Amino acid sequence: MKQINRIRIKHEVNKCVGNKNCLLYAPDYFSFSKQKAQLQNNYKKANVEYRDITVNHSELKKLMKAAYSCPVNVISIYDLKNNRIIVDNSIHSESAIELFADNHSKDRMKFDKTGYFLVKIKKEMKQIEVGLCRKRNIVAVKIIGKTPEDIYKTIINNKLLSRFDHAAYLGKELQKAYIALQQDLNYVQDDELDM
Numbered sequence: 001m002k003q004i005n006r007i008r009i010k011h012e013v014n015k016c017v018g019n020k021n022c023l024l025y026a027p028d029y030f031s032f033s034k035q036k037a038q039l040q041n042n043y044k045k046a047n048v049e050y051r052d053i054t055v056n057h058s059e060l061k062k063l064m065k066a067a068y069s070c071p072v073n074v075i076s077i078y079d080l081k082n083n084r085i086i087v088d089n090s091i092h093s094e095s096a097i098e099l100f101a102d103n104h105s106k107d108r109m110k111f112d113k114t115g116y117f118l119v120k121i122k123k124e125m126k127q128i129e130v131g132l133c134r135k136r137n138i139v140a141v142k143i144i145g146k147t148p149e150d151i152y153k154t155i156i157n158n159k160l161l162s163r164f165d166h167a168a169y170l171g172k173e174l175q176k177a178y179i180a181l182q183q184d185l186n187y188v189q190d191d192e193l194d195m
């Protein structure tokens, strides 16, 4: 027999960014209006939608997938019978250690054994081009893409870097290059964007 669960769904509608993942996984429970998802048949307190409902195991799984897929963590699910959290997306930071970032602008980055990257943009193609140099000024691999994410995932998947600081540096430069393309600005690697 299928397990039956009495659950509460919580949806913080004001924080929803409207990417519709929840509708993909649980279309019977979420609808869409005015750029936001809405929990169907909800009761509302402040900006939070709630629904208490009895579901079988397969429906619960759909709702859990919807909650886990939400990029901004605004869907939570509670087991009402056993008074426990099934998917808790609220962020708990009460016991977090706070580290204040020091100024590291003068620290030199250590050389990555895989090489170094040259980043440039091709405005006419709306593309970012990254060259991996294993020897000085000799590009061994070119990675061409339209978004930072496409490029850095390709670099990671192909193991073209090996250091955290190098990855962070590359991410920063890719995002700058992307903003330059979007805003029709000049991009010069290692320089601030002239906004």
Ligand code: SF4
Binding pocket: 015, 016, 017, 018, 019, 020, 021, 022, 023, 036, 037, 066, 069, 070, 071, 072, 073, 074, 075
């Ligand atoms: S997945 Fe989250 S952010 Fe996306 S529409 Fe649903 S509730 Fe909104």
